[in-house]
Amino acid sequence: MQTAILAAADLDQLIQLLIVEGFQVIGPVRDQHAILYDQISSAADLPQGWIDQQEKGSYRLEQSPNQAYFGHTVAANSWKKFLNPPRRRLWRASRENGQLVFQAESNEAPPLAFIGVRSCELHAIRIQDAVYIQGSHPDELYRSNRQRLFNVSVNCTRATATCFCASMNTGPEVSLPSDINLTEVIDAEQHYFLVKAGSPAGERIVAQLPTRAADQTAQQAGREAIGAALQQMQTGPRYFDSSDVKELLYRNLESPSWDDVAERCLSCANCTLACPTCFCSAVEDSTDLTGDHAERWQRWDSCFTNDFSYIHGGTIRESTRSRYRQWMTHKLATWIDQFGHSGCVGCGRCISWCPVGIDITEELLHIRAAEAK
């Protein structure tokens, strides 16, 4: 499909079309002092004119010099909470006349439309797809949410300091399929979106928008804007060659660097909750006071907790050293053996949301340096 131009003032029409189609539309919103993904009802809900500055253990919003809708980078939370809710009931059971009856939970949520999915985040969703629906036992709720999902992706035209998708080869330009892809172009004279449909459903929506064909100049402006984001990362401190990371970590399971990071890590689990690919969950069983009704709930879990690796007799990963090693080695190395791709997309959330400012890219450098000694 050809690239079209949608005037920035007409962005709301896209959102309204999706609402009319029956989608619950999720996009970035400004919630107090952070940008979060949440339900939106119009373009006015988007954090227009706001950008984020992220650094190790630091996240600040500030007013942008322009009125871009998507001048910010990835939100504090990720899209994963909408596809696999942090807490959900799996089934209910009752005991009637001594007989046990299970009742599985069905998915009654409306179909979702995501607006503003970045390239790293499309990769993250694909990574979770591999966990939840590509095996022999697909997660039905995730699959149903995922199959009905309408994705509006946005090319990043700005990187914040924690972004390192260029190192993980997941961005900033969207390369994975989405229903509609947007590139926001803004300067003193003009403000528009380059629009490209990526699926029949996307084409149907785009056909209803007041677009005009994009000429070479307009498309070039889009490419330059994405190039600027790439250049920001390539000239930053978190630009590295990730091609040998698996072997590096497999060689260094006993690196002194793990002791060093364990001195700082609080084992708080923030990184795992902020991470768009971390998928671990726990189940909790309970009964009511009558003792005749029971439920099983699933909730997000983290490999940083003490219970996580418990088997009778004790916890396998007792030390923070072993838990950080598990998390980072899984993310960057064992994930590749499990699923054929890395579990890290370079979104930088674990860096920003670590309360003590541990930076996964710096830890890699430490391990490399310790090995070279």
Place this chain on the structure above:
Amino acid sequence: MNTPRVLQVHSRREEIPGTFTLQLRAADDQPLPSFVPGQFNMLYSFGAGEVPISFSGSARETDSYTHTVRALGKNTEALQRLLAADDIGVRGPFGRGWPIPELAGKQVLVIAGGLGLAPLRPLIYHLNDNYQQFAGIQLFYGDRHPQQLLYRQELQQWSANMQVNLSVDQAGPDWHGHIGVITSLLNNAVFPLDNTIALVCGPEIMMRFSIQALRAKDLPGEAIYLSMERNMHCAIGHCGHCQWGPTFVCKDGPVFRYADIEKWLYTREL
């Protein structure tokens, strides 16, 4: 696969104090999915929780599942309270079992420590039923005390078709078998290096020492299999709890070939 199926406790047998065997049958007329020795089910006792338990009955019994359980925590204690005719929730079978097709024509060493005999019993039934298909069968089974030994009657019966070597840590004067750790039995074992497969199940430390004894005799790592245990919630590779190096114990195991996981077996706190 998230919701359990209702089965019924058909019979319950106390093996030794605190260790019991449940035989489960369908509460409806739907057939039970077949299993491979070494696989496991998730057993749910109403209102308590779920726990992974290996099959310990014969895979030839198509109308029931048999599980030997030791009461060690909240969930297994709830299973312990179940009586015949009680309902139970079951998900499974899950995981990869023992490499049965590779055993034909081989000298088979079955090495069990403590409750590790239970996940090996379906395999032993298979070996016993088809003993002529193998070059030889040797069972090594070690436990703390003669009174702790599981399936004592069957051990007697099996000795008709296989060499049964028992070992206990301590015993009274009426014990005529071996006393000591199981590795000392393995040190004296005789088997052809190029035609033997060893299958090991027991506490992790026992498996490490047993494998070291086999490796010291130059049995190749490709000929040794072991069954691992880790925390499990989902049993289908989604919850992440059972990760062990690059593997998910629930779906890549619980039975692994030693040569494939050697690196991980010796890494502490993995």
